[in-house]
Amino acid sequence: MAMDRDLGVAFVRAWFEAGSSPVRGWEMTAATGVRGLRLLEEGGVFGEFTFTEENREALSVLRANGGERPGARVVATDARQGVAGAPFDFVDLDPYGSPARFVPAALESVRPGGVLAVTATDLMVLAGAQPSACERRYGSRPVRGRLGPEGGLRILLAYVASEAERRGRSVRSLLGYVRDHHVRAYLEVGKYAGDPAPVGSVDPATWTGPDVGDRGPYGPLWLGALFDRALARKLRVPSSAAAPDELGRFLARVNEEVEVDVPFYYEANRLSHALGLPRPPSLDRLLAHLRARGFRAGRTHVRPEGFRTDAPRPVVERSVADLSSVH
Ligand SMILES: C[S@@+](CC[C@H](N)C(=O)[O-])C[C@H]1O[C@@H](n2cnc3c(N)ncnc32)[C@H](O)[C@@H]1O
Known part of the structure; x- marks a missing residue:
């Protein structure tokens, strides 16, 4: 996950203005805190960072790692209940498996204009190996095969968009990607203004893009952009990166991809x-x-x-x- 965490540092440095009002962050499922601590130390933008964790062993490591650092606050709790201090400018949700059960608390804790970063590692479900579990968990019919992981990212985005809408919020993908065995997206959260999210289904009978197989219609899927172009242009490999070459290659690819940000x-x-x-x-x-x-x-x-x-x-x-x- 080193590159993934490097990218998190790159993201907060590019998205939040250093020097303006200090950014407040919350890592919902912090484990030992390595992700959030890197954001706090290397991001250079956070004034406060709250870490929540419910596992006792992880908590003792988390407290040892971060409890004394200026700006860090460790709270032992079930993150699904939310945490005092909301709303936050940045909420990071990186649980094991599906993030679905944490999404309501996450959305309710981001201030409008803030960012929710969300990871899903349940790709067996999202990428189509277990379609009925996907329908149950995300209310969506998954794409199978080689396009399954991207389909999974688009299902996750559609799911978060629909949960946001139910709470009077909207989301916009700033940086959504597929990597190894997970998908992750940085989403700008706004106030819902009545515009429907770019979510729909893909019916192989009418679809003129890449071959998605014939088990459709698939979806609901996010059919909008995955990337914010201005953000992509600003992303830089941080000097503290643990996997700088890997991140450099990834960013170069994303900068090519923003020019043709179409599904599949x-x-x-x-x-x-x-x-x-x-x-x-x-x-x-x-x-x-x-x-x-x-x-x-x-x-x-x-x-x-x-x-x-x-x-x-x-x-x-x-x-x-x-x-x-x-x-
Ligand atoms: C994948 S790990 C987090 C890794 C971390 N974000 C990082 O990058 O190092 C998931 C963590 O979520 C914690 N967790 C699971 N359910 C939770 C809950 N309801 N509230 C708080 N933490 C929870 C687990 O104990 C585990 O430590």
């Missing part, structure tokens, strides 16, 4: 195989080919062979076929 991605090698072509085209040439035809196209952080484009699938397939025969 293609994989050149898989497309070429499905079309019965002898070899895939080079990804660089394929992206240049699509751009030269007036479409947006760029790599995604989700998979090395993946790319997003707003070109309809027939155009993408024709481009892959044309380029596969030219070497």
